[in-house]
Amino acid sequence: MADVLDELPEAGEGKRGVDGHLGYLLRQAAHAHRQRVEQRLSGLSLTLPQFSALTMLDAYPGHSGADLARLALVTPQTMSVIVANLLKAGLVERTPHPIHGRIQTITLTETGAVMLGAAKQCVYALEAEMLTDLAPEVRAAIRQWLTRIARPEAG
Template sequence: MIRPPPPGQGKRGEQGYLAYLLRQAQAATRLTMERALGKLGVTPPQFVVLTMLRAYPGLSGADLARVALLTPQTVGIIIRNLERDGAIRKTPHPVHGRVLQWTLTRRGTALLEKCRRHARAVDRQLAKGLPPKAELIVRRWLSKIATELQDS
């Protein structure tokens, strides 16, 4: 029986398509984050929602879905769970009364800080061996891909 090569070899390595290599790297990163955040009882999508609310307080559920790259249905479930756990709270939008805005609570901020310690460790692992200039190039490249392919 023929077995596929491990990550980093053949088409799963430098000979592979960029899109596949990005997907492979993302899958490995997600699994690593799931394991790290799971110790805190938090999922990567919950972490992203908490992170986006810290960066952009007052987002609506629809806006959260867009910036977190999640479906509105998934964000709805995440919001309900985070609100139930006291990590976020809602307030009506000052102009559009039917729109709810979400912000972190003190408890949510503390939870996010714990999550960030784990996420920073994963980031350090990802950047290990990259000189600062190379890391900046990778960050710019990934941002450029997201910007340009979004419009195509």
């Protein structure tokens, strides 16, 4: 009898391929993407969740940790750890909210902006490689589809 582990399909084969369940395929693709991004960012000593947090802070500056958690798709507890590590690295800073005294807003430091620029080069190069053999209209359709299924009214 063959070893059961020898019978497992590779990613992209069998039910892990085009005949697979859509939810599983999305999760499989997200996992593969995360591994590739983590590898690209490892030279910068930055993780994908940290990159996401910095990217969201750049796009939407001055938000609280709770807001940032929602934007970066992590729990507030996880974001608290991410922000603590980014603070230690000097990539972000906290300041009291101008109206709500108990809330602290988080912004990128100059060092954080430079780090984000370097990280974006790594991640965007990977994304360009992923899309290299797809026509522009296919790329646009993929982005539209992913955006549509992420909206609350899609379910």
